[in-house]
Amino acid sequence: MRAFCLLFTFSLIFSIGYTQDIQSTLEKADDFYQSNPQEKLYLHLDKYAYTAGETIWFKAYTTIGIHNFFSNLSGIANVELISPSNEVVAAIKIPLITGLGMGDLLLSDTIVEGSYRIRAYSNWMRNYDDTYFYDRTVQISNGRLDNVLTTTSVVSEEKDHRYSITLKSFAGNALAKTSVRYEIMDGGKVVDKGRTTSDEAGVATIKVNKKHQTALIQLRFENMEKMNVTKLIKAQIPQQNNQVQIFPEGGKLLVNAVNNIGVKAIQPNGLGVKAKLVVLAGADTIVSVQTNELGMGASSLFLSENTTLKAFGEFSDGSRVEVPVPEIATSGYALLVNNLNPSKVYAQLNVSPDLIDQKDMYFVVQHLGQVYFVSKQKLTKNELVYAVDKSKLPTGVVTISILNDQFMPVVERAFFSYKPENILPVEVKLDKEGYGNREKVNVKLNVGTPGDSIRYAALSASVVDLSKIKDEYSLAPNILSTLLLSSDLKGFIENPGYYFNNEVNTVDLEFLMLTQGWRSIDWKDLDTTAKHKFEPEKSLKISGYTKKLGRKAAEPNASVQLISTKNFMNFIDTLSSEDGYFEFDELLFPDSVKFLVSAKNEKGKNNIDIEINSEEKPALSVNRNAALERSDINDFYKDEISNSKQFFGELERNGLMERAIAIEEVVVRAKKKRAAENSSNLNGSGNADQIISAEDLSTCSTLEMCLAGRLMGVMFQGGIPYNTRGNVPMQVVLDGMYIEADQLSMINVADVESVEVLRNINYTAIYGSYGGNGLLIITSKTGASAMRSFTPKGLVTIQPQGIHVNRTFYKPAYDVSDEAKFNRDLRTTIHWEPSLVADKDGQTSFQFFTSDGKGKYVMVIEGIDLGGRIGRKAIEFEVK
Known part of the structure; x- marks a missing residue:
């Protein structure tokens, strides 16, 4: 490709007698392009809004440059779920094979309703502005454990904005005389906090100083089931005029x-808002x-x-x-x-x-x-x-x-x-014009044209019951709008799908291009020699430094081993460099795997300190799609929540989903016990789902014996605490230090002042990725050492982030006699098919069953062929 571009450029230059200087400039520009390939990433989501208990299913497409060939540059993609308070609440790594990958994000029962961001990027993309990361705002509601609807109104007063927030149950009952704690957060900092009580109609009133125009109001209170609920209210700016630029x-x-x-x-x-601009010169x-x-x-x-x-x-x-x-x-x-x-x-x-x-x-x-x-x-x-x-x-x-x-x-x-021939034609054929409930739908896809020499393509398909979504799917971001437009433009693009809704809207695209900033090069600085800070990530890597024991000086030429705790006979080794640096690369391992890193100096002694490099995550910038952020999500999606509750009930009845957390697991009576005042709990001492005091621990000989059976929603396996929600190991924090869960046996129970259990996302969110599986916060008695003095030398235990292990999308098959039957099938995502591949003739197929929902369904097909042509097709069909 580069040779062709240079030949084409040079032929133009020589044919019209350009000087050597312009030729040199164009060569520099081409060298800059070659050394700074543009990698782009798009996620095809199964639908447009979600609720707690559901899974976000996605297919990743990664391409290179404006021609959108499949990228072989990166082998790993990072996908993050970012909360309305701008915190990463879930982060996974998925492998990319020839630019393609799949993944999912499970939304916990306790997730706080609000406008979330799904952000995705490769390590290489971090060399450039995060404006060009994949970044999409999705609305997430919670009727799983929240069960509270809010409606917010705001009135401007002399110095403040007065917010009136109505709290009601899903049945419409007001949460009257409810104590509400609130915090006003602006710029990531708490600028005000206090308490208020809702009135007889369930209205809580909070005043926010006008200088905090971008504030986020966080509410904490108990719902009618006496469960802790957190709400996030986005600041509103009342009584302002529209603007024209x-x-x-x-x-x-x-x-x-x-x-x-x-x-x-x-x-x-x-x-945007429809308007008329009038420009006058004098009176004309x-x-x-x-x-x-x-x-x-x-x-x-x-x-x-x-x-x-x-x-x-x-x-x-x-x-x-x-x-x-x-x-x-x-x-x-x-x-x-x-x-x-x-x-x-x-x-x-x-x-x-x-x-x-x-x-x-x-x-x-x-x-x-x-x-x-x-x-x-x-x-x-x-x-x-x-x-x-x-x-x-x-x-x-x-x-x-x-x-x-x-x-x-x-x-x-x-x-x-725009050239129409650069868009991949996608033809969808259904075996019938209309369908009944729980009926099989056979779909045939045909991509490309008979004249194409290559018709192989990677595709994905989603089918959604339109009656169960409020969002306009034709306006949402899609594969065309992201890879052809958003990846090169700065700022917020409203309704990006509007420009590529089964055809390209060239006229309105011109309006957009006149009013939007774009990605460009600096002609004054076409440096191709500068080293990039972030290299393409082909696989996982574990690196660090060996240092002399108790000193900052490097321990060179140390023998370093990486040992899997799953199989102690399975290890790899290397030597550290003169500055002590060592690296294990070309690794692929699943999440939650622990490793031992051991080191010995040249004399075979283990008198070495091992320092493991932690992965540097990109900063969280302001949401460029902030205009799409909402408050009162539960109220807006209450019909969808009602449908999901019924469907979850069917999944629970058939053993396909865990029941929502029992009320007893978050009853606040446990908080009567006081946590240690010097607790390292980032939420503040005592702000936990459960507290075990020193008095509770006085009758046990070991800490595990004291805690096993007492911690609600926690079970012990091999001495390690596991969160029953997902059966995942919990993070243990001792006096502010993150320790391995299997080190609980080394803690002297007599030296423990309190143990705080954090499982609710209200408490775990502040810990970011460390809090994803829940935490045990252990606080020592003042002046006591809860750990034995022995610290192993030349040995550390690590649990680096591995590759996400994908879940399986559940597909009911109603033509199988022993299939678990639903009394009511109220799925929103009817079908998710991420791994479609069109053959040499451009053909592939799949099938699925409709649900009990009647009305229109929409099927969205997206994909890319080997020539870089992007295709998308959305069709509606009727279920009667």
Whole structure:
């Protein structure tokens, strides 16, 4: 590919007599492109909103560059679930094989309702702005253990915003006279906290200082079943006007020239709103622009000298706002691009008279340094017109760069290049036009065209009961909008699926490109020698340093072994370097596997300290899709929660799902016992699901003997505490130190002041990934040492994050006589098929059974072929 691009570029250069300097610049741009490949990642989710107890199923597609070939660069993808309070509550690693992977995220019974983010990235992608990570906002409700609906209203007062939050049960009963603790969080810090009590109607009132415009209000209270509930309320900004912005094409309005402008009208919540922009020169209207439903539009206007402009926006409710007009420049460049011609892209460069210097100007069409077209004109007049054949361009976001004789851009503009032949045709055939309940549906897929030389493709399919979702699936992010658009644009894109809903909306895409920032290169710094901080992650790695015992100095040439605790005969070894560094790479192991790392110096002695490198996670930036964040999720999705409760009941009855946690497991009477005041509990001493005091421990000889059978929702296996919710080992924290669970036997029970059990996500979320399986917080008596003094030398136990072990999607088969029968089948996700592969003829098939739900179902097929063509097809069918 590189040889072809260079040959194509050079042939253009030599054919029109370019100088060696422009050739050198283009070579640098191509070298930059080759050394900085753009890796993109998309997750096809099974549906659009979820509730506690469900699983988020996904298929990962990872591609390289604008041509979207399957990526062989990375072998691991990181997938995270980020809470409304901007904390990672789940993180998994999935293997990528030729750019493809699968995974799932189980939503615990105790997850707090709210707007969550699913973020996915490869290690290589971390070298660039996290704006280009896959980052999608999904709504998650909880009717599993929460069972409380909130409705929030806000009124602006002199200094505060007064929030009125109504608390009701799912049956509609008010939570009257309920004590509510609250915290106001802004910028990740608690800026205010207190208590309030709901009135007879269940309304709790909280005041938030107006300076905290982006605050998050966290509520804690007991529901009618006496279970702890946490709610997160997103700050609302009442009584603000809509806004309208003007974006000159090319960044500048130029006098005595025709200028293109983009228009964007937004509501206070960040969502677009339909509006009309009127621009006046004196008393005369020189342009009037009507936006689309997403608040975007465009127009052109000619600006004479000494023109004074005023502008205002009008909205359907009759309101009107004044609109700032960009400064009109008397010197500079302005660009007009026409991308609506079916065969060519035209660009006109307008130049002020003082800059007409007879020197060369270069018209370059490129994507992150990969050049697709170059032409040259001398700057002899105030208008230069360029054109490029669309057949020479790929499909996706490309950039027009106008370079001066010093090969620096004077103006740039991104546009969406579209060629229908770059989209993978997907044909879906059902064996019937309509279906009944619990009836088998046979689906045949055909991708590509008979003229294609290659028709192999990787595909995934989801089927959803439309009657059980509130979200408009045609507007949600999809594989086309993500890999062709979002991966190259900055900021929030409202309703990205709108531009690729079974066809490409080229007109509205132009409006979007005029009002959105994009991913670009810095022509001044095309450095290809700088070492990247993050290398492509092909497999898992464990690394660290060997150091002299009790010292910071390195222990070089130490023999280091990595031993699996699953099989002590299975180990690998290496030598540490002169600075003590050692590394075990090309590893693949599942999550929750423990290893021993042992080391001996050159004399065969184990007098060595071993320091294991911890994985550095990317920072959590502000949600770029914050406009999609909501409060009162349970109330919005209460019908869906009701359906899910009934379906969960069927799963529990058939032994396919654990029952919701018994009320006794979180009864607050255990909190009457006091935890140690010096507890390291990050929630604060005593804020736990259960507390075991020193008095409770006084009759036991060992700590495990004291705790076994006393901890609700915890069982001991081989001396290790396991959370019964998922049967996973819990994290043990001793006096603020994370220790291995099997070290409980080394703790002197007489020296323990208290043990706090954290299982509810209200308490575990603050620990991030360490709290995913629950924690035991053990606090020693003041002045006592709860651990025996023996510390092994040259040996450490580690539990690095491994590869996620996928769950199995449950598929009922109603044509099998011994199949577990549901009394009521109220699934929302009817079917999930992540591993479809189209053969050499472009064909594949699958089958599934409908549920008891009647009405319309939607089937979404997404995928990519070996030529990098992306395909998507969404069809609806009827179940009667």
